[in-house]
Amino acid sequence: MALIVNILITAAIVGLAFWQIVKVVRKSKQGKCAACDYKCAAKKMSLTAKRRPS
Amino acid sequence: MTTVALFGNPNTGKTTLFNRLTDSYAYMGNWSGVTVEKKVGVIKNTNFAIVDLPGIYSLNPLTKDEAVATNFLLTEDQNIIVDVANASQLKRNLLLSIELLEYGKPTIIALNMIDSLRKMGISYNQHVLAKAFDCTVLMTNARGNKGTQELKQEILTEDPCLPPTNFDLPYPSSIQQAIKQAVEGLTTEYNFNPRYAKWLAIQFMNGNDAVLSFVEAQELKPLLDQAPYYRAQHFEDKIYQARLGFIEATLKTAREAGADPRVRDITAKIDRVVTHPVLGLPIFVGIFFLMFKITFDWIGTPLSNLLDAFVSGPLSSTADHWLVAVGALPFLRSLIVNGLISGVGGVLVFMPQIFALFACISILEDSGYMARAALVMDKLMSKVGLNGKAFIPLIIGFGCNVPGIMAARTIEQPKERLITSLISPYMSCSARLPIYSLFVAAFFAKNQAVIVLSLYFLGIVVALVLAKIYQKVFHSESESVFMIELPEYHLPQPAIIWHGTWDKGKGFIHKAGTVIFGGTVLIWLLSYFGPSGIANNIGDSFTALIGQFFLPIFIPIGLVSWQAISAMLTGILAKETIGATLMVLYHTSGRTVLVASLAHMFTPLSAYSFLVFILLYIPCFATIAVIKAETGSWKWAAYSVVSSLIIAYFVAVLIFQGGLLLGFH
Numbered sequence: 001m002a003l004i005v006n007i008l009i010t011a012a013i014v015g016l017a018f019w020q021i022v023k024v025v026r027k028s029k030q031g032k033c034a035a036c037d038y039k040c041a042a043k044k045m046s047l048t049a050k051r052r053p054s
Numbered sequence: 055m056t057t058v059a060l061f062g063n064p065n066t067g068k069t070t071l072f073n074r075l076t077d078s079y080a081y082m083g084n085w086s087g088v089t090v091e092k093k094v095g096v097i098k099n100t101n102f103a104i105v106d107l108p109g110i111y112s113l114n115p116l117t118k119d120e121a122v123a124t125n126f127l128l129t130e131d132q133n134i135i136v137d138v139a140n141a142s143q144l145k146r147n148l149l150l151s152i153e154l155l156e157y158g159k160p161t162i163i164a165l166n167m168i169d170s171l172r173k174m175g176i177s178y179n180q181h182v183l184a185k186a187f188d189c190t191v192l193m194t195n196a197r198g199n200k201g202t203q204e205l206k207q208e209i210l211t212e213d214p215c216l217p218p219t220n221f222d223l224p225y226p227s228s229i230q231q232a233i234k235q236a237v238e239g240l241t242t243e244y245n246f247n248p249r250y251a252k253w254l255a256i257q258f259m260n261g262n263d264a265v266l267s268f269v270e271a272q273e274l275k276p277l278l279d280q281a282p283y284y285r286a287q288h289f290e291d292k293i294y295q296a297r298l299g300f301i302e303a304t305l306k307t308a309r310e311a312g313a314d315p316r317v318r319d320i321t322a323k324i325d326r327v328v329t330h331p332v333l334g335l336p337i338f339v340g341i342f343f344l345m346f347k348i349t350f351d352w353i354g355t356p357l358s359n360l361l362d363a364f365v366s367g368p369l370s371s372t373a374d375h376w377l378v379a380v381g382a383l384p385f386l387r388s389l390i391v392n393g394l395i396s397g398v399g400g401v402l403v404f405m406p407q408i409f410a411l412f413a414c415i416s417i418l419e420d421s422g423y424m425a426r427a428a429l430v431m432d433k434l435m436s437k438v439g440l441n442g443k444a445f446i447p448l449i450i451g452f453g454c455n456v457p458g459i460m461a462a463r464t465i466e467q468p469k470e471r472l473i474t475s476l477i478s479p480y481m482s483c484s485a486r487l488p489i490y491s492l493f494v495a496a497f498f499a500k501n502q503a504v505i506v507l508s509l510y511f512l513g514i515v516v517a518l519v520l521a522k523i524y525q526k527v528f529h530s531e532s533e534s535v536f537m538i539e540l541p542e543y544h545l546p547q548p549a550i551i552w553h554g555t556w557d558k559g560k561g562f563i564h565k566a567g568t569v570i571f572g573g574t575v576l577i578w579l580l581s582y583f584g585p586s587g588i589a590n591n592i593g594d595s596f597t598a599l600i601g602q603f604f605l606p607i608f609i610p611i612g613l614v615s616w617q618a619i620s621a622m623l624t625g626i627l628a629k630e631t632i633g634a635t636l637m638v639l640y641h642t643s644g645r646t647v648l649v650a651s652l653a654h655m656f657t658p659l660s661a662y663s664f665l666v667f668i669l670l671y672i673p674c675f676a677t678i679a680v681i682k683a684e685t686g687s688w689k690w691a692a693y694s695v696v697s698s699l700i701i702a703y704f705v706a707v708l709i710f711q712g713g714l715l716l717g718f719h
């Protein structure tokens with residue numbers, strides 16, 4: 001019994017881990033990153049900076 | 055419905071004013087063909103609709119986004135124009151005002167941010183300006199909600215049926231003559247309104263691309279036939295000079311001796327130093343050095359040590375005892391203690407460094423320094439065929455390469471955009487921090503900040519050298535100069551700093567629960583099992599086999615441990631997992647034990663070349679995917695992987711072998 005419970009828990013952790021990897025890979029393919037969806041000042045600056053022909 | 059079009063330079067507080075004038079958005083969407091938001095609002099209880107147009111410096115568009123404003127004048131109907139001008143940058147802002155006044159619709163100039171001007175001890179006579187520009191001039195401060203009610207009243211009382219403004223700028227006689235001829239042709243042959251015909255002619259002479267397309271589409275011969283003459287006579291330059299001369303003369307007349315500037319113009323004083331042609335760059339380097347001092351020496355590492363002591367001590371042992379007590383079998387205990395706690399916990403202990411660095415970046419952003427950094431780098435960037443604008447995606451890349459590459463979208467030239475996307479992964483992103491922290495603490499305890507600084511700048515140098523090579527290969531020449539608004543400096547607000555830090559740092563915690571967790575379990579599985587089942591000795595595991603297989607290739611860069619190779623492989627999933635993998639492979643959750651193990655495997659020189667390799671080698675999976683998405687081809691993504699691997703190997707060999715020759719070890 002104890003062995004089954006141990007195996008089940010281990011399988012659950014491993015399964016969850018693989019699911020997370022699959023999710024991250026899928027998300028990456030869409031060009032998204034798990035870490036960064038913040039709008040920092042630099043990001044805003046990149047939108048407002050302009051260039052003039054010299 | 056009366057339409058009020060809101061024009062203005064970028065960063066003049068136009069949107070704030072829009073929000074003050076309107077009570078709710080009546081419509082929000084995109085302008086066709088571009089990603090710019092189209093906002094239309096209604097002044098409450100009236101039939102006045104306000105259209106917020108994209109910020110522009112002139113009606114001559116440089117980008118598709120900017121063309122929205124000019125096309126609005128060319129093709130859509132509007133009754134009143136409100137021109138929002140930054141009061142402290144009047145000389146430049148009024149250039150746009152002149153173009154709008156020449157359009158001939160009833161126009162109101164709102165001198166916004168009037169407080170900034172007063173701080174400088176300058177004031178202008180409103181009536182002199184109104185007379186010179188033949189329109190209503192109002193002083194506003196949209197942030198402080200001053201003057202906005204007056205502006206609202208002025209808009210409501212402005213009768214669109216009134217004769218339009220009769221502003222007439224005294225252009226040189228050759229231009230006046232040409233305008234006269236063009237207007238005659240346009241009014242008689244095409245039935246144009248004289249005022250509109252005049253505006254069209256001036257814009258055409260001024261080389262406005264959007265107007266040029268319009269004129270070509272409509273086949274307006276009076277203008278098209280004269281185009282070579284206008285160009286030969288340099289009308290564009292003459293028009294600009296005439297406008298500038300008029301503005302300077304007007305401002306001189308309108309300027310009043312303001313009260314003594316109580317608040318000295320600190321911004322200008324600081325800028326004289328930090329954007330200095332010679333001092334600018336060393337200051338930029340110095341600020342980064344200070345940032346790493348705070349991150350590694352003063353705040354980050356000491357806090358991280360406390361956290362590490364907790365994770366490797368009480369947390370690990372309590373978890374282990376508890377697992378034994380509840381009857382967990384050895385493999386589950388190993389998974390939780392040696393896998394999860396060591397790996398995920400081992401990476402999470404670097405949270406203080408990550409948060410300290412993000413706090414420093416947030417302070418720089420909020421203080422207004424970031425725009426100066428881009429300006430300082432502009433000179434260096436122009437030498438490699440890029441300009442300061444391309445540096446902004448690189449700065450973002452210090453946080454994470456993915457949004458960095460996405461930010462390269464804003465670069466108009468396709469070749470420059472591609473180059474920026476390709477060099478972005480060499481920026482040292484925050485995911486590399488945990489492994490830097492681990493190694494600098496182990497091998498360079500006294501020079502942590504200097505070593506990390508050198509890695510960051512090595513990344514920049516490699517990126518710039520590559521940009522130069524790509525410039526030669528792609529024949530990309532930057533034909534534009536960089537322009538950026540330099541916001542006033544202000545003391546960073548604690549609430550904003552905290553918000554910025556948390557916004558950036560929460561991604562790291564989120565990754566710990568997703569990709570680092572996944573990577574850790576994967577590496578635990580590969581290290582727990584081998585070809586013959588459960589590996590009693592980690593040296594017989596799959597991880598060891600894979601690592602040992604690649605090890606000979608890495609001997610020239612000083613690597614003698616297969617664990618480091620395996621760690622680099624998992625690093626492709628996410629760079630944070632490199633540290634987690636080492637923790638799992640050395641079966642430790644404690645940094646002290648790991649550092650002792652590493653000391654047998656690395657010398658300071660090989661540790662440094664390993665860090666250099668990690669800095670430059672294959673970008674993480676998310677970055678590869680975003681390169682594919684942004685360049686539209688797997689070819690560039692594959693190129694990025696292969697080229698970065700070769701470059702990393704080459705530079706690491708150079709450092710290790712060169713270091714040996716110089717007598718380092």
